Amino acid sequence: MTRVSAAWLGLREPADAAARAAELVEPVRRRLAVTPRAVVHDLGSGTGSMGRWLAPRLPGPQRWIMYDQDVDLLERAMACMIGTAADGAPVTVETRRRDITRLTARDLDGASLVTASALLDVLTAEEVDRVAAACAGAGCPALLTISVVGRVELTPPDPLDEEIAAAFNAHQRRTVGARTLLGPDAVDATADAFARRGVGVAVRPSPWRLGPDRAELVSEWFRGWLAAACEQRPELAGPAAPYARRRLADAAAGRLGVVVGHSDVLAGCE
Numbered sequence: 001m002t003r004v005s006a007a008w009l010g011l012r013e014p015a016d017a018a019a020r021a022a023e024l025v026e027p028v029r030r031r032l033a034v035t036p037r038a039v040v041h042d043l044g045s046g047t048g049s050m051g052r053w054l055a056p057r058l059p060g061p062q063r064w065i066m067y068d069q070d071v072d073l074l075e076r077a078m079a080c081m082i083g084t085a086a087d088g089a090p091v092t093v094e095t096r097r098r099d100i101t102r103l104t105a106r107d108l109d110g111a112s113l114v115t116a117s118a119l120l121d122v123l124t125a126e127e128v129d130r131v132a133a134a135c136a137g138a139g140c141p142a143l144l145t146i147s148v149v150g151r152v153e154l155t156p157p158d159p160l161d162e163e164i165a166a167a168f169n170a171h172q173r174r175t176v177g178a179r180t181l182l183g184p185d186a187v188d189a190t191a192d193a194f195a196r197r198g199v200g201v202a203v204r205p206s207p208w209r210l211g212p213d214r215a216e217l218v219s220e221w222f223r224g225w226l227a228a229a230c231e232q233r234p235e236l237a238g239p240a241a242p243y244a245r246r247r248l249a250d251a252a253a254g255r256l257g258v259v260v261g262h263s264d265v266l267a268g269c270e
Contacts (some may be wrong), residue, residue, distance in 0.1 A: 021204035021264040037061040038112040042117040048077030070239035101127040105137025114142040120186035141269035146259030151261030167229035212254030
């Protein structure tokens with residue numbers, strides 16, 4: 001799994017929070033309202049942004065179990081978790097350094113909910129299928145947010161936008177070692193994996209809408225987006241240099257708007 005920095009996760013956290021499909025929380029609230037203490041397994045937790053967003057929106061005592069392979073990120077998640085639920089009930093957290101692609105229904109025994117954010121698109125079809133199998137086998141719903149869907153819109157438009165976007169999407173679907181990543185196909189693959197097991201799925205859009213108030217995030221996102229495109233298609237490096245200068249100048253001046261398409265998935269919580 002690709003390692004990410006705490007600085008990047010911190011920069012994107014407010015945009016993720018603003019983008020998540022809040023309407024998917026209500027079915028989760030109803031489900032957990034009758035649970036004496038909710039046990040939430042958060043996959044690929046990073047610094048714990050999903051817990052900080054969701055825990056205060058849910059009622060009752062909660063125990064969050066956060067999974068990641070980066071010990072430093074897990075330490076940050078433990079230190080920065082929200083301590084109270086929507087009704088003032090206590091929220092506790094523990095961390096587990098695990099490969100979340102190998103979790104089974106037994107690992108999720110007793111879970112009330114499985115969550116993840118910005119995870120599905122860096123998994124393979126087989127890994128997504130295992131996550132769905134584990135959730136379905138444990139009988140717990142899953143709220144899986146902020147997965148890229150392959151749509152990016154930059155304002156004002158530039159003639160190179162579409163070619164860079166196509167190269168980036170191809171990079172998202174690249175093969176790394178023996179793993180072929182799903183990238184923009186992850187949401188459909190996840191919905192299919194749950195549906196094959198008779199689990200109902202709701203999908204809602206959760207796009208980033210970035211403007212002058214997110215200028216730093218726009219610049220950092222753009223650099224990463226362009227670098228991935230050029231890694232996928234090295235011949236783009238020449239035209240990409242002046243393109244980057246134009247776009248980053250627009251971002252610094254507050255003239256660049258970006259919409260990055262994502263979707264959220266809620267499974268097993270009709």
